[in-house]
Amino acid sequence: MDQCRSIPFGDRLRIEADQICVDYNGVVALYDASLHLRAGCICGLVGMNGSGKSTLFKALMGFVRPSRGTIQINGLSVPRAQRDQAVAYVPQSEEVDCSFPISVWEVVMMGRYGSMNLLRIPRESDRLAVWHALERVELLDLRHRPIGALSGGQRKRAFLARAIAQRASVLLLDEPFNGVDVRTEKLMAELFLQFRHEGHTILISTHDLSHVREFCDLVVLINKTVLAYGETAEVFTPENLAMTFGGMVPNVLSGGPTSTEDFK
Template identity: 45%
Template sequence: MKTEQPAIQVTDLTVAYRDKPVLWDVDLTIPGGVLMGIIGPNGAGKTTLMKAILGLVRPSAGQVLVYGSPYAQQRRLVAYVPQRSSVDWDFPTSVLDVVVMGRYGALGWFRRPGKREREQALEALARVGMQDFASRQIGQLSGGQQQRVFLARALVQDAQVYLMDEPLQGVDATTERTIIRILHDLRATGKTVVVVHHDLQTVNEYFDQVALLNVRLVASGPVAEVFNAATLRATYGGQIAFLEGRDPGRSSPEPRAGIAVS
């Protein structure tokens, strides 16, 4: 969906749990057709931001719009991949059935998934390299395989906006490459992809936009402009150290300096 209107517009957003702010007065504009990473320390409010966009938590103040309207009116435009740790993997269902669930929103209450939906699910499983596991119970898969299945479930929704909460957490290198390739493919077709991410070393390589969050929004925009030593120190405070004195946002043909977070 190519449009001048932002894919997501967060305005004056505050979310508090038991009177403790988890997000405070956040203003964030996510343009359409970008691949954005959301980064910040533990407890920064990254998952809460995702849930606020999805209407899963009620803000104390502020609003979120998806292509100019509340999420409740635009839910069919949005696909969500939650943290793997938040899913009950003991639920007795097959890989194929999990992916078919991604079509329920389009089918509505009164239509049951049929042959076409199963074909779409199999196509999505092939795209993530999991077609041979279609009949396997979801709980029998490895962590990386489970993450691929949930990505396939998001793909069959054919959404315009994809929200993914740490999809690369704990996956093997092959799965990580597969996921990143698919995210880049989505962006190339005009989709908007927003990813909670923890590996600062790969931000330059994976994303074209980044938002740095620590309860408040520190900075957001193109990686080349806002992912630098100053914004990272403001986001992580004393937890971050730059090796060899390099700026992580500066492109260079030389080997990139490491970034350590304690």
């Protein structure tokens, strides 16, 4: 689990969140949460529903402003980092309107919009980026298909390709392993390792603990604040998990299925 340190991106920080507090009209969603992530690592963000996982994502994407604390991405403020196309968000498949009349190619091209001019007319370099991204997620053959004609796993890969085409250095993934087929899961696992090697920082929000044990160098346990944070092997203790899940330790340490989400 120490691979993270052996890669040449060393101590360059991608995400620096310091003691951030977020509240929605007085209701606290996150307090005193700090998180420092280096370039080239895969970090699992684990917590129950309503624990503040999505709030942390929103704060990192600049959708909510922390009432206290600071966030920097690549040493820049969040809006600046956004303009640099530094952060890519890969949504859950269910969040997107799949009857939208749009092809896989066009979806991935949307990853390039932020780097295009006002009219969003693709240049050769944009087309090349889209082509390579589709190649990496093995969807090149299906590029002309409407997005609605893809399976759940293929759709997931299409959105991953969009993040690749965007060339973001920080990838935020929301439940990436939900409802995907074995092939997609294997491919994503390989891609995550490649991304890490390329110096990307990947933050995976999930409550599927078995996957965290498999893929993540680091884990953040979260319940309204960061409860524990560090190397997966050290953080995944029964005590920490009990804190995270409010006493009900899921059946993870034995490696069995951990949540009903798997059966969706």
